[in-house]
Amino acid sequence: MASKYNENGGMEERQRRRDLKMYYGLENGEIEAEGSVQHAMINSTDPCNLDGANFQPQTYLSKLIQERSLTELMDEEQKMVKDIRGLDSDMQTLVYENYNKFISATDTIRKMKNDFRKMEDEMDHLASNMSAITDFSASISGTLQDRRQQITKLAGVHSLLKKLQFLFELPARLNKCIEMEAYVQAVRYYTKAQRVLHQYDHMPSFQGIHADCESIIKQLRMKLMERFRQKESTAKQLTECVDLLTQLGEPAESLCDEFLSHAKQKLDEDLEEMQTQIKLYSGEPTPGHEQRPSHAYMNTGMDVLEFVDLGCNGFLSNMCLVIASYNDMFMNRTVTDESLDTIALRKLVLFVNELMEQYFNSVRQRVQLEKETGDNTILVRALDRFHRRLQAMNKLLPDTDFSRAGTEIVSRGARDRVSHYLQSLKQHFSDCLTDIRQNLAAPRLVGKQDNTARLSELLANMQSSVVEQIKSVLGNLQAFIAPDITFAMKPYFRGPFCSQDVREGLVVAFIKHICINCNDFCEVPGDKTTSPPALLMILSRFCIDLENASISYLLSLAEEQFMVEDITPLTTTTELFAMAKDTGQRLLNHYVKVQGLTISQMLRKSVETRDWLTTIEPRNVRAVMKRVVEDITAIDMQVGQLYEEGVRKERSSDSSRRTHALSASQQNRRPQWNYAPSVDNSLMSNIQKLFSEKIEIFSAVEFSKVSVLTGIVKISLKTFLECVRLRTFGKYGLQQIQVDTHYLQLYLWRFVSDENLVQVLLDEIVCSAVHRCVTDKAMMEPSVIDLICERG
Amino acid sequence: MQARSLCAQEAETESIRFLVGTQSLRAENQVHFIDFDDENSIIKKTIFRHRDGEIWNMSASTFDSSLFTTCFNKTSYTSNESLESPLSDELSFFNIVTIAFNTEAPALDKSPSVGICEDRLICWDLNTASSSAKVTNSKNMEGRSHSKTISGRWNPHHNCQQVATAVDTAVKGWDLRTMSQVYQIESAHSQLVRDLDFNPNKQYYLATCGDDCRIKFWDTRNLGQPLKILSEHSHWVWSVRFNRFHDQLVLTSSSDSRVVLNSVVSLSSEPYGHLVDNDDDEGNNEEREGGDEDSLKEESQEPLKDGVIATYEEHEDSVYAADWSSADPWTFASLSYDGRLVINHVPRSEKYKILL
DSSP: OHHHHHHOHHHHHHHHHHHHHHHTTOOHHHHHHSHHHHHHHHHHTOTTOSSSTTOOHHHHHHHHHHHSOHHHHHHHHHHHHHHHHHHHHHHHHHHHHHHHHHHHHHHHHHHHHHHHHHHHHHHHHHHHHHHHHHHHHHHHHHHHHHHHHHHHHHHHHHHHHHHHHHHHHHHHHHHHHHHHTOHHHHHHHHHHHHHHHHHTTTSHHHHHHHHHHHHHHHHHHHHHHHHHHOSSOOHHHHHHHHHHHHHTTOOHHHHHHHHHHHHHHHHHHHHHHHHHHHHHHHTOOOGGGTTOHHHHHHOSOOOHHHHHHHIIIIIIHHHHHHHHHHIIIIISOSSSOHHHHHHHHHHHHHHHHHHHHHHHHHHHHHHHHTTSOSOOHHHHHHHHHHHHHHHHHHHHSTTSOHHHHHHHHHHHHHHHHHHHHHHHHHHHHHHHHHHHHHHHHSHHHHOHHHHHHHHHHHHHHHHHHHHHHHHHHHHHHHGGGOTTOTGGGOHHHHHIIIIIIIIIIIIIHHHHHHHHHHHHHHHOTTOTTTSOHHHHHHHHHHHHHIIIIIHHHHHHHHHHHHTOOOOTTSOOHHHHHHHHHHHHHHHHHHHHHHHHHHHHHHHHHHHHSSOOSSOOOOOSOOHHHHHHHHHHHHHHHHHHHHSOOOOOSSSOSOHHHHHHHHHHHHHHHHHHHHHHHHHHHHHHHHHHHHHSOOOOSSOOOOSSHHHHHHHHHHHHHHHHHHHHHTSOBOHHHHHHHHHHHHHHHHHHGGGSSOHHHHHHHHHHHHHHHHHTBSSSSOOOOHHHHHHHHHHO | OOEEEEEEOTTOOSSEEEEEEEOOSSSOEEEEEEEEETTTTEEEEEEEEETTOEEEEEEEOSSOTTOEEEEEEETTEEEEEEESSSEEEEEOOTTEEEEEEOSSOSBTTEEEEEEEESSEEEEEEEETTTTEEEEEEEEEOOOOTTOOEEEEEEESSGGGOEEEEEETTEEEEEETTTTEEEEEETTSSSSOEEEEEEOSSSTTEEEEEETTSOEEEEETTBOSSOSEEEOOOSSOEEEEEEOSSOTTEEEEEETTSOEEEEEOGGGSSSOTTOOOOOOOOOOOOOEESSOOOOOOOOOOOOOSSSEEEEEEOOOSSOEEEEEEOSSOTTEEEEEETTSOEEEEEOOHHHHHHHHO
């Protein structure tokens, strides 16, 4: 063990100190903190530990003796002695040190004792001073007690006086405020003072003040009202005014009225302006502008877009402003009760409705004025803007629906446009007609060939121009349903517009107009000069072409462009087809009638004016007959321009064979002429008629050249027959008729569908002439007739 | 034989009688006096000879059943003959178109009548007792060179002082007291006006027909526009006749060899628009001078409103004349150029409709 301590002197030293500390019972905690001490503590119960508290020298000694050898015991003994010496010296050092410390401590204590004594004296002094102070202060506060009470009283009086002063000054202050136009301040002052004044109303002086204030406030109120009514005051000012006035206890309802009437003035001005614009545009003289001619000259009216802009920016925005501020002022207040709210709302709605109606009226007027311009993009844009603006308006005032009325205006505008276009189409159509008339009239001077050659060209021109016109109109109208136009997307605009207005109102109406117009040509009786036959012809063909192609093309075009889906309630194409066909038929019938009548007029005159009893022996075919054949040839060419050949009844296609057949049939018939009158011509003709079909003279014709010409020839020959029956013939008269009819027979067969028809009619003419002849057996020899005809 | 002229024996009110004049240049002409027994459908025919020439027009006296006139043509001129059977006084005027008797007789043996020439208007007093005719008045109608008068009628109203004539495309009205023109319908038809007739029961109402295949109704107080236009025929309309008793019935004949019976209730003197129940029974009787039997086609009748009642197509040739019987309001005759006379009844259903 001793060797262990020797090995480490430092350890030993510390050990020693600790032991000393233990000895003095100092700082237990310090020892415990160290690990080795713990070890020592653990070992302290060990009776063999020298340093332990439970050390039993006996046990230790016996243990040493038992366990160690002699040398070891010797060493142990030496070490032990050494330790004891070391300990003793340590002890001595310690005692010495402690002694010194003790002495210094005693010194210190002594010194402290002295100091304390001194301090005690000072403390006593302090205490005596303090008590003196206390005494003083007590005496001071005692003396000041009265004053303080006085002062608080005085302060109270002071504030009261201040208040009173405020009250007394209030009228002047209010006046000043009013002078400075600081109305807000004035109102604040007044509302502050009002209660007090009210409370002390029974005191005469206060009463005076109160009265003063009241009068001033009345003034103020007047001023506010005045300002409120002023036209120039802005919305913000107005709001302020209203605010103040409500604070001053004005009834909100009357304020509403005031406000609205004030707003109305402004809006009325806007409306007035719009009306002026309308008048300017429509060219009415406005009395207001007369004294300023230069101004009026400049203001020839703005176009519709500008107008709508004016309306939107002026009227509508003002209106929005009014509504918004109204809402701010009267409706969205937390303090106002429900009933007031509803009253205010009702008032507003009434007001707005009235003004909007006026606005709509003027817009409607303006839109209706928009007739002249061909381009409608501006109009569409204007309407669009209008519509959009209204929708915004709707959002502002959710209870009312202006967009309905607005859309109505828009669609009416659209409808007006459509009808305007229809008008222009009609105009165009009649222009076309005039054009054709002129064209027909002009080349007649040049020559007939030219004239007939032009018919198909004219027809084509007319068709294409009409179709083009409709197309362009449709194109123009498409602007109304352009995708960027808001109202175009509304189903309640789009549906009726596309199907009712465009399809029915424009395309169908135009086709109907054409038909009716064409029908009118047939209805004019005895007025042949107004409608040249060629025009009738062209129109008839035009109608047929309409039926065949154009109608379906135009309708499908319209439906396609305007996306008309539901066409069940609309005019069907078949209806229009029937109409066009009917018209074409009527026109053609009329044409046949007119042409037939022209020729029959010629024939009638020629028969009536001649003295058939005393005429000379026929040498020639009469010029009239040649003229008739010429005219019919011309008509044939004319009709051939526009209509197909059509079907003949028999042997029609091969014309080279015809001459042969004709001569053969003539051979068959001639004997009849020779013998029939001598036997019993009436019986013969009766029998003949029994077997032949009844001939309808003015009957409907088909759409073919042959049919048309057959009709004309029938009419002419029947007239010839009737005229012959009214005359009396001499021998040569009869012979002349023979020659004429034969001539006609030679030339007319080629035009008609059934040559038998011509034959029958001509036979009848000759028979009638024979009846009307005063002499018997006056017929001319067929060979001579042939000869004359060939010569002529 | 060809025939153009037909008239009812207007003074006769007991039996159905018609007069027909033939028109032949070479054979001898005849006047056929036809008595039709409605109950037995028997025709009695008396033939008078008319040697003087072809008959263009006939008219019977309105008060003396034995008196009638013919306008005839003696190869070179037209003249008037007034006769019972003897021909007493031949009044030779050039180109007489028609003669019309006044419907009111001022004295028993005197009857004024008017002759209408192509260019003048002549008034006679026919005296049957002395068999003489006296020209009381005549008037040249000024006109263009080619506008000939075609037809003329007395106006049965206004004390029978007016006559209307058809000149070319116009209709002119004349006042016989002053012998001056009182009215004129310019271009009444687009072509010649062939015939005209006054409504016997309704003043001022006039029907015309012409070469434009139309029948027009006029009010002589308002000549600007026709009241009504019918276009049922497909060729010239040669005659138009109001029924004397039921003036909604209008008979027209045309050179399309049809006779059309129209109902023009809207312009008749009868109250318009009363309801009548339908009766499908239809009756007609048809006799013919020629003797040949032929089936009769008749269109079904319509309710009592304007429109065609029936179209008669028995004729094979132009029908230049048609007239109502003076005795039976439901019987009428029509004559075609080939000499066929057809007597027809108004369809019974239509008759009941009018009567009930």
